[in-house]
Amino acid sequence: xxxxxxxxPLTTALSQPPVAAxxxxxxxxxxxKAFPGVVALDDVSxxxxxxSVHALMGENGAGKSTLMKILAGVYTPDQGxxxxxxxxxxxxxxxxxxxxxxxxxxxxLNLMPFMSIAENIWIRRxxxxxxxxIDHARMYQMTRELFAQLSIELDPQAKVASLxxxxxxMVEIARAVSYNSDVLIMDEPTSALTEHEVAxxxxxxxxxxxxxxxxxxxxxxxxxxxxxxxxxxxxRDGHFIGCKQVEQLSHDExxxxxxxxxxTEMFPKTIVPIGEVALEVSHLTLDGVFHDVSFxxxxxxxxxxxxxxxxxxxxxxxxxxxxxxxxSGQIRINGQPVTIDSPxxxxxxxxxxxxxxxxxxxxxxxLSIQENMQISVLGGDNLQAGFVRQQALDAMxxxxxxxxxxxxxxxxxxxENLSGGNQQKVLIGRWLLTNPKILILDEPTRGIDVGxxxxxxxxxxxxAGQGVAVIMISSELPEVLGMSDRIMVMHEGRVTGIVDRADxxxxxxxxxxAG
Amino acid sequence: MAISNTQxxxxxxxxxxxRFKLPAEARIFMVLLGVALIFELLGWIFVxxxxxxxxxxxxxxxxxxxVIGIIAVGVTQIIIMGGIDLSSGSVVxxxxxxxxxxxxxxxxxxxxxxxxxDLPVIAPLxxxxxxxxxxxxxxxxxxxxTAIPPFIATLGVMVTARGMAKWYTQGExxxxxxxxxxxxxxxxxxxxxxxxxxLVFHIILSYTRYGKYTxxxxxxxxxxxVAGINVNRHLILVYTVAGLLSGLxxxxxxxxxxxxxxxMGMMYELDAIAAAVIGGTSLNGGLxxxxxxxxxxxxxxxxxxxxxxxxxxxxxQEIVKGIIIVVAVVADQYRQRNRRS
Ligand SMILES: Nc1ncnc2c1ncn2[C@@H]1O[C@H](COP(=O)(O)OP(=O)(O)OP(=O)(O)O)[C@@H](O)[C@H]1O
Ligand SMILES: [Mg+2]
Numbered sequence: 112x113x114x115x116x117x118x119x120p121l122t123t124a125l126s127q128p129p130v131a132a133x134x135x136x137x138x139x140x141x142x143x144k145a146f147p148g149v150v151a152l153d154d155v156s157x158x159x160x161x162x163s164v165h166a167l168m169g170e171n172g173a174g175k176s177t178l179m180k181i182l183a184g185v186y187t188p189d190q191g192x193x194x195x196x197x198x199x200x201x202x203x204x205x206x207x208x209x210x211x212x213x214x215x216x217x218x219x220l221n222l223m224p225f226m227s228i229a230e231n232i233w234i235r236r237x238x239x240x241x242x243x244x245i246d247h248a249r250m251y252q253m254t255r256e257l258f259a260q261l262s263i264e265l266d267p268q269a270k271v272a273s274l275x276x277x278x279x280x281m282v283e284i285a286r287a288v289s290y291n292s293d294v295l296i297m298d299e300p301t302s303a304l305t306e307h308e309v310a311x312x313x314x315x316x317x318x319x320x321x322x323x324x325x326x327x328x329x330x331x332x333x334x335x336x337x338x339x340x341x342x343x344x345x346x347r348d349g350h351f352i353g354c355k356q357v358e359q360l361s362h363d364e365x366x367x368x369x370x371x372x373x374x375t376e377m378f379p380k381t382i383v384p385i386g387e388v389a390l391e392v393s394h395l396t397l398d399g400v401f402h403d404v405s406f407x408x409x410x411x412x413x414x415x416x417x418x419x420x421x422x423x424x425x426x427x428x429x430x431x432x433x434x435x436x437x438x439s440g441q442i443r444i445n446g447q448p449v450t451i452d453s454p455x456x457x458x459x460x461x462x463x464x465x466x467x468x469x470x471x472x473x474x475x476x477x478l479s480i481q482e483n484m485q486i487s488v489l490g491g492d493n494l495q496a497g498f499v500r501q502q503a504l505d506a507m508x509x510x511x512x513x514x515x516x517x518x519x520x521x522x523x524x525x526x527e528n529l530s531g532g533n534q535q536k537v538l539i540g541r542w543l544l545t546n547p548k549i550l551i552l553d554e555p556t557r558g559i560d561v562g563x564x565x566x567x568x569x570x571x572x573x574x575a576g577q578g579v580a581v582i583m584i585s586s587e588l589p590e591v592l593g594m595s596d597r598i599m600v601m602h603e604g605r606v607t608g609i610v611d612r613a614d615x616x617x618x619x620x621x622x623x624x625a626g
Numbered sequence: 627m628a629i630s631n632t633q634x635x636x637x638x639x640x641x642x643x644x645r646f647k648l649p650a651e652a653r654i655f656m657v658l659l660g661v662a663l664i665f666e667l668l669g670w671i672f673v674x675x676x677x678x679x680x681x682x683x684x685x686x687x688x689x690x691x692x693v694i695g696i697i698a699v700g701v702t703q704i705i706i707m708g709g710i711d712l713s714s715g716s717v718v719x720x721x722x723x724x725x726x727x728x729x730x731x732x733x734x735x736x737x738x739x740x741x742x743x744d745l746p747v748i749a750p751l752x753x754x755x756x757x758x759x760x761x762x763x764x765x766x767x768x769x770x771x772t773a774i775p776p777f778i779a780t781l782g783v784m785v786t787a788r789g790m791a792k793w794y795t796q797g798e799x800x801x802x803x804x805x806x807x808x809x810x811x812x813x814x815x816x817x818x819x820x821x822x823x824x825l826v827f828h829i830i831l832s833y834t835r836y837g838k839y840t841x842x843x844x845x846x847x848x849x850x851x852v853a854g855i856n857v858n859r860h861l862i863l864v865y866t867v868a869g870l871l872s873g874l875x876x877x878x879x880x881x882x883x884x885x886x887x888x889x890m891g892m893m894y895e896l897d898a899i900a901a902a903v904i905g906g907t908s909l910n911g912g913l914x915x916x917x918x919x920x921x922x923x924x925x926x927x928x929x930x931x932x933x934x935x936x937x938x939x940x941x942x943q944e945i946v947k948g949i950i951i952v953v954a955v956v957a958d959q960y961r962q963r964n965r966r967s
Contacts, residue, residue, distance in 0.1 A: 454851055455855070471848060472848045475842050475850075475912065477841075477912035477913050478841055486838065486842050486853045487853045497835075498833045499838065
C-alpha cells in the first residue's frame with residue numbers, strides 16, 4: 112500500500128481529505144516484550160487517533176522505543192493484541208509495516224552515508240526509466256518536490272556523509288513523510304535539532320495532522336510536549352502509567368507520572384570560583400568550515416556554545432580535540448602553545464570530548480557496556496605488567512554507572528541492547544573516568560530523561576567546582592542559558608558574540624545565532 | 627575529580643530471571659562434536675571401525691591443521707579488527723624458502739648459500755620470523771597510511787611474496803636441511819606450537835590493552851580514534867603480528883617437510899580465514915575469540931581426516947568445505963540479525 116507511486120505528484124498525494132478525527136488508527140493492548148534479563152514492556156496498552164499528535168514520555172529505558180519498534184514491525188511482541196484500523200494484525204517486518212501505512216523515524220540515524228540524499232529517500236522505490244534502469248533525473252526531481260513541500264533546503268544529489276547530523280535528521284524526516292503513511296512514528300526526532308529546525312519540524316507535523324495522519328512523538332523535552340502534542344501516554348519501567356489529554360496536564364504532573372517523584376531544580380547551576388586560564392584559542396581556522404575562532408576558557412568555567420545548523424559549533428570542538436586538526440590558528444593549554452593533531456594528543460593534554468553522534472563516533476555496538484566505558488582509561492595505573500587490571504576497572508565502571516544511573520541488568524550486556532539515553536550515559540561515563548581537565552561536551556544530555564538530566568547537570572557543576580574547564584555545546588537554549596558562565600554564539604563558521612551569563616537571554620542568543 | 631565520592635543516585639536495577647545464554651564457543655564446540663559423530667556413524671556403517679577411538683588418527687588430524695591453526699590465530703585478530711589478510715599462504719612459502727636456505731647442511735654440494743651452511747638453528751628460525759614480520763609490516767603500513775582497502779593491499783603482498791618465493795631459487799626446491807631444524811616440525815611439535823601460540827594470544831586478546839583496542843577498532847573505527855586510540859599504529863601492529871605468525875607457520879612447514887618449496891602454503895590463507903569464520907569471528911569486525919578459531923581449525927581437520935577415512939575423493943572434500951564456509955558466514959549474518967529482534 113505504498114500510495115506514493117513515483118509518477119503521482121507529491122502535492123496531490125499529501126492533500127487527501129482528512130479522516131474522521133476520532134477514528135482509532137492503532138489500538139494495542141496487553142503487550143509484553145522481554146529480552147534476556149529485562150522485561151522491556153509488561154501489559155502495555157496504547158491507542159492512536161487519526162489527526163492527532165500523541166506524545167510518549169518516560170524515563171530512559173522505560174520501553175518507549177521498544178513499543179514503537181513493535182508498532183513498526185521491528186520486534187514481534189511476546190503477548191498482546193495489535194489492531195490497525197480496527198483489524199487485528201501481526202506485522203512480520205518493518206517493510207510489512209510500511210506497506211500497512213506505518214513509517215518510523217528511529218532514535219539513531221539510519222542513512223547510508225555514501226549514497227546521495229535522493230537515493231537514501233527513494234531506496235527500494237526508485238523511479239525507473241523505460242529500460243528498467245534507475246531514472247536519476249526523475250529521482251532528483253521528486254526529491255526537490257518533496258523538499259519544496261517540506262521547505263527543506265538541501266541538495267538532493269549531496270552525499271549524506273557530507274551532511275551535519277541535524278541535516279541528516281531532516282532527511283530522515285523527509286524520507287518518512289515521503290511514504291505518505293497513515294501513521295508516522297518519531298523517536299526523539301529533535302534530539303539532534305536546533306530550535307530553528309524544531310520549529311520547522313513542528314510545521315511539518317502540524318501539516319500532517321491536518322491531513323488526518325496519526326503521529327507518535329517521543330521526546331524528553333517538556334516544552335515540546337505542550338507545544339505540539341494533543342495526548343500523552345506515560346511509561347515507567349515497562350509499565351503503562353496513563354494516557355491524558357495534554358490540556359488537562361501541568362508540567363509537574365507529567366514529571367510525577369514519569370518518575371514517580373518530584374524534581375525540583377532543573378538547572379542546578381552553582382557558582383564556583385573561576386581559576387586560571389586553562390585553554391586559549393586564537394584565530395583557529397579549519398579551511399572551508401570555520402574561521403578565526405578565538406576564545407579563552409578558565410578553570411571552573413562552563414562555556415556554553417550556541418548556534419544553528421552549519422554554524423560550525425561541533426566542528427570547532429572536533430578540531431580542538433584533534434579529530435580534524437586545524438589549518439591555522441593557535442591553541443594554548445595552561446599558557447603553553449600546543450599542537451593537537453589527534454584525539455590521542457588532546458587526551459595527553461587532559462582533554463575529553465563527548466561527541467554528538469553516539470552511533471557514529473561513540474559506541475562500540477558489538478562490545479559490552481563495561482568495555483565501552485573503560486576504553487579510554489586502559490593505561491597508567493590500570494595496567495600492570497602489560498595486563499589490564501580488570502577488577503579495578505570493573506569497580507570504577509560499576510561506580511560510574513551507579514552515579515549516572517545506567518539502567519541495565521549487568522555491565523557485561525552489549526551496549527547495543529541499552530536504550531538510547533542509557534547509551535549516552537555510558538559515553539559520558541567513559542569520559543568522566545579519564546579525569547579530564549578540559550571537558551568538551553557536544554549535546555551532553557541528548558536523549559536523556561528529565562530526572563537524569565538534572566543529575567548530569569549537577570555532576571557537570573560539581574566538576575567545574577573541582578576546577579575542570581567545561582565547553583558545553585547544546586541545541587537546547589534553556590540548557591545553555593541555565594548552565595553556562597559565558598555563552599559563545601556561532602553563525603556560519605564564525606563567532607558572532609560571547610555573552611556573559613548575566614546578559615544572556617533567549618532573544619540575545621537567537622539574534623546572534625541568526626547572524 | 628572523584629566520582630566515587632559522589633553519592634550514588636540510585637542502584638541500577640537488577641531484574642532476576644536471567645535467561646542462561648551459551649557462550650558462542652560452546653555452540654561451535656557442539657558443531658565439532660556433531661561433525662565427529664557423523665563420521666563415527668558413517669565409519670561404523672561403511673568402514674566398519676571407529677573414527678574417533680583411534681589415537682593415531684586424532685594426532686594426524688590435529689597435525690595436518692596445526693599450520694593452518696597458527697596462521698588462523700593471526701588472521702582472527704585481523705578480522706576482529708575489521709580487516710582481512712590474503713597474503714598468509716604466500717608468506718608461508720617465502721618464509722619456508724628463506725629459512726630453509728639458511729638451514730642447509732654442508733654435506734650438500736649445491737647449497738643456496740654455500741658459505742652459510744651448518745648455521746645454528748636460531749639463524750633460519752630468526753630469518754623466517756623476520757621475513758614474516760616484514761611482510762606483515764608492509765601489509766599494515768600500506769593499509770594504515772593509504773586508503774587502499776585491506777583486501778587489495780594484502781592481495782598485492784600475496785602475489786608478490788609468491789613471486790619472490792619462486793624467484794628465490796628460480797623455482798628449485800631447497801633440501802638437505804639440518805636435523806636440528808627438522809626437529810622444529812618433527813613429531814607433535816607443530817601441534818604444541820599451535821596450541822601454545824593460541825593460548826598466548828587468547829590471553830593477550832582477553833587481558834591486555836592490545837586486545838581491547840583490537841576489538842574496539844573492529845567495532846567502530848571512528849569511535850576508536852575519538853576514544854584516544856592510535857588506530858594507525860595499532861593496525862600496523864596487528865598486521866605485523868599476523869605476518870610474524872605466518873612466518874612461524876612457514877618455518878614449521880619447511881621443517882616438517884625438511885625442505886623449502888615455492889608452492890608451499892597454497893590457499894592456506896583461505897583455510898585460515900575459514901577456520902576463524904567457522905569459529906565465530908565476524909567478518910564485520912568487533913567479534914571473535916581465539917578459542918573459537920581453535921575449534922574452527924579442528925572442525926576443518928576433522929572434515930579432512932574424516933573424508934580420508936571414508937576414502938572420499940579430495941574433490942568432494944573441497945566442495946563440501948566450500949559449502950561449510952558459506953554456511954558459517956550465513957550463520958554469522960543470521961546471528962547478527964537475530965540479536966536485534
Ligand atoms: N535488543 C535488546 N536486548 C536486550 N534488552 C533490550 C533490547 N532493546 C531494549 N532493551 C531493554 O529494554 C528496556 C527498554 O528500552 P527502550 O529502548 O524501549 O527504552 P526507551 O524508553 O526508548 O529509553 P530512552 O529514552 O533511553 O530511549 C531497556 O532496559 C533496554 O535495556
Ligand atoms: Mg528510546
